[in-house]
Amino acid sequence: MRFRPKGVSKIVEGDLTPMIDMTFQLIAFFMLVINFSDAEQDQRVKLPASELARPPAAPYEQPLTIHVTHDGHFIYAGNELTELARLRSELLRETQIILRHTSKQLGDVTVIIRADENAKTGLVQEIIAICQELKFEKFALRGKQEKVNTVGSS
């Protein structure tokens, strides 16, 4: 059995260049695709598709976003609500905050409704009716952007 002489062992240095290249590529990718906008999206809501749904030209000022899930629950301000009465009381509280602490009129506030494609249309109408009762006037019905024609496919 032969033994290597210990005295002549070399320091092995790994070549770090490919790893650093790759890491910088990853950083560059994430920097480009990162989005700091506070877009309110919720995985529980699958939006209906529409080829005409376009993002607004200018961002809304202090919009209120109400999500409607397929099982008829509402998500407002991160809380899942099961009853319309609870949603109404939450919105009523919001109107008081808007009127007391901002100079905005309720008619200028946009209510964004993100309803699931399988949610009941009547629920969306009820939300609109509640908002109208609370003096909101502007609504944005949110849909998923689609490139194909959705009207002819139904």
Added chain:
Amino acid sequence: MRIRNTEHREHIVLQMTPMIDIVFQLLVFFVFTFKIILPEGDFNIRMPSASASLSSQPTETPLLKVRLRAAPSGELAQVQLGDVVLAGAAPFAKLHQEIRSLVDDAGGPGSTEQEVEIEADYELKYRYAMHAITAITGYLDDNGEQHKLVERVRFAPLPQ
């Protein structure tokens, strides 16, 4: 003039460890803050309450009514424009054609006066209401450019 002895130049070792540390910190930060945002868009509708809308000026253009009837399962059963039932495999395409012929968008930007009211059954799945709104409000041409038809769309008040 002194000439440096080039024979005994120091071997400079670049310290890679701090740089790699920072680079990995950055990478971890970007990975954790990364969120996929799906492209979404809005249909903007202005729907004041019934009392406020009554006080506004009445328009001379007659209101078009679109009725969406639902089957017990929530699927679409029937689409009606006024009194006309739009039957067939693609009722929303027919609705679109009817609205387009009524608005007569030949070269124009669509109608700002015409108003359409959607009366949908409570149980109807929301995607059909969205299809109806899409059919009413506009279309995309072959170049992908958006043309507007009717801008004023509202839901009929719910029956008490």
